[in-house]
Amino acid sequence: MRTLLLVQLVTIITLFSTAQAKPAYTADQQAFLDAEKALRQGKQQEYQKLKKGLAHYSLLPYLEYQEIQDNLNKNSQQQVDDFINKYESSPLSGRLRWDFIRELAKSKNYALLEQYYPFGAVASYDCQILNHQLEKGKPIKELSEQIANLWNVSKSQPKECDKVFEKWIDNNQLQQEIAYQRFYQTAHEGPIGLLNYLKRYLPRDEQYLADLWLKVRRNPKVVTRSNFFPGKKPNKEAPILVYAVKRLAWGDREDAYSAWKRTQSRIPLAGAHKSDVERTLFLALATQNNPKAVDMAKDKLKDQLDDELVNHWKLVTFLRTQDWQSITQLYELLPFDQQSSEQWRYWYAVALDELGQKEEAKILLTELANERDYYGYKAAIRTKQPILLNHAPLIIPEEVMQSVRKSANVERARELYAIGRYLDATREWRSLLNQLKTPEEFQAAAVIANEWGWYNQSILTIARAQVWDDTDIRFPTAFKEDYIKMGKQIQLPPHWLMGVARQESAYGPRAVSPAGAYGLMQVMPNTAKAFARKFQIPYSHRSDLLDPSINIQMGSRYLQMRYEELEQNPVYASAAYNAGKSRIEEWKKYGRYPTEVWIEAIPYTETRDYIKRVMTYRQVYALKLGLDDDIFEYILTTETGDKK
Incomplete structure (x- = not known):
């Protein structure tokens, strides 16, 4: 249940405009909005007057940020540093840093750029800095590892990298191992055009592999042809077979299965390759309820026990065939963390019940029925127990509540939320969560967000607190x-x-x-x-x-x-x-x-x-x-x- 909640929450983002009618603003909120408007319209005298009245208002940094951003140039270093130091806890600090980084890159002030830019964040900036260092006389060997990391990706890099890569290759810094790595990365997931380009970096007697990859990328079914693999370098042809069968498995399962059975004897496969293909074939067959999955599940009962998805589909295959004995056997082989899950505890108990071990099954189901969970609720019905809510309200020390309420991030988020700036409010809230340390602080933040009616944020926050039983916060009944x-x-x-x-x-x-x-x-x-x-x-x-x-x-x-x-x-x-x-x-x-x-x-x-x-x-x-x-x-x- 807890894992499912967290998976759910990461799929949600917050919209940053509102459809509701404008609420009644406080005097400070209205003055802030008026000051923003005056600044946009260039009415400096009016703006400065309004700003002076907001000297102690929590959203003052948003006005100051806009002032700096409007006039940002390569000479703004002191203003940027002062702002970053003054408002370190606000996401505006990071935003202004990146605004300045973009300005420095645009003005080609690379010496200053290196002081602010976190190398590795943006490929085009990385390459501009490396090219600057090379032009200043830094030996290419000292930069070779950084350049290799930039070159060795399964996509084309921006044009700013062309000169750097050219110098690197011309100076014989491209090692064959790196060339292979990039080729095989691209072969599996990169654009076909790049794959064709990388062919030149393979030894001449291996360039035919690129042609095989290109054919398979366009149509994996070509591996079903009896003469597709020439067998010149079987060890390097093997990954092509693995890729093709795995991809084909999710389209034509029968063709994939036949190609695998027919071809694997001619192409030597490492154990990991074989296991990888058989995993995909099993999952593809099982999800479509293909009878071949039954034999695979039974034959491979003891295989890939650390793989939760494979174990799930073994379970499904046995449930469909009512093979209760195999379910109990599989359960007893599973790692403890999987055995402890509500899903496996439930189905193990059901299997025991079906096998006549009713007392042991009843004990397990009765225990599980205490959970506020999908399987707990099913267990409650099976054992004729009441379905439980298990509500336990949060109890938070008042000093913790007050400390979190007075946080600058909370004060800014509250005001931003009130005036409909949901993106900025969310950024402030994320900054807050990164600063909180104790479970009680996270709980306090969840209560605060809930009080504002910011329910999705309060649910996310209480999950960070690892608290699951305050159902008023986790399951709001607004509307x-x-x-x-x-x-x-x-x-x-x-x-x-x-x-x-x-x-x-x-x-x-x-x-x-x-x-x-x-x-x-x-x-x-x-x-x-x-x-x-x-x-x-x-x-x-x-x-x-x-x-x-x-x-x-x-x-x-x-x-x-x-x-x-x-x-x-x-x-x-x-x-x-x-x-x-x-x-x-x-x-x-x-x-x-x-x-x-x-x-x-x-x-x-x-x-x-x-x-x-x-x-x-x-x-x-x-x-x-x-x-x-x-x-x-x-x-x-x-x-x-x-x-x-």
Whole structure:
């Protein structure tokens, strides 16, 4: 549960503009905004007057930063240093440093650039500095390692590196080992054009390998031809076979399997190569419920036990075939950290129960039922125990609360959040978290963010504190009236809608995903346009999705649509909210199984974990709202998927 939470949180970023109407600002907030405006418009007299009145205001550094940034040049060193030293705890310090670095690079002030720039951060700057050092007479041998690190990447470097690389190569500093490393990196993951270029650095009798790589990169199926590998340098042809079969496995599984069985006897493979291919083949076959996966799982039961994903798909293969004995055997072979997971404790107990060891199974399930977790809730249903919320409020010493509240980062973040500067507020908050040391300080910060209604940040912060049982912070119930109202309209449980929001955005009204989904329920703008017309929901711009009321209507309608389209199956609907309807239709074809087994067999790890979290959060919100919910009975008593 804890790992799933952290995985979820890193997928969320915060949007930095707001759709809500302007709030009533305090006098300082309004003066700050007026000062910013005057500075932008060049009204220096008005600006200086306003700034003087803000001498003790927490956002003063944002005005000072803008002043320096507006007039930044290669001669601004003293101003930059003074600002960095004065506001060391603010992210503005790092931003101004990088502004100055860019200005120095632009003005070609390399001597000063070297003092501020952290070498290795930007390839073009690295190369400019190296070229400057070479022009000043520094021996190329002294720079050879740094240049090699820049050259040895699976992509083309910026044009600023051309002269440096040319001098390095002309001075015979390019070692054959480095050339091989870059070639094989590029062969696996780089652009084909670069691979063709790197061919020249291979020995003449090995340049045919580049041609084989180019063919395989364009179409991995070519390795199925009986005469594809000439066998001139089998040890160096082997990685080509490994790459092709692994890539082919996720397209045409049968072709990949056949090519592997036919070709591996002719190409000598190291143990690691063979294990790597067989791992990929097994995962590809198992995710598609190919019968060959069953034999592979049993034959390789003792292999790759440190690999959690492989063990998961061995488990799924045995669950599909109801091979309870193999599940117990595998469990007993697993490392302790995997045995200790809720997933493995649950399925080991179920396997024991199916094998007739009912008392031992009951003891294990009864213990697991105390967890507020997907498997804990299933264990509670199996053992007819109550589903628990396990709420334990935080108790934080007042002196710790006051110390964190008075932090300059907190004061700046509070004011920035209040005026809708969410990007800057988030940066200040991250700087704060990097400075906190004790669990109590993180807990205090989580409480503060929660008080502001900054729920996704409070959830992230309490996770950093390693505290899991204050369910008021971890599972906020803001906007519950909107969810209850919407649930009645579309006849879906409001706690299901809230569970989706908790998973999608960590309950952040202004959250935006890297894919461009907005708000509490992470609605895409194109979906919003269509639903606005269909359901008469007010909508004119994507920023409207930051309004919780509008977002809840959009997201809830989308979930309802998937629910109706997909047999009124809550598992299908939740999975489709994450992965789309077409993938659910594809996964249904892999066979009909008990719903809890079907969930374990979802091919995408992200969607599989998503379902478990949404079902758990749905149950948590039902408990918090005082409502009954039967989702875990549904999971344990139904079947899902199409009959083969």
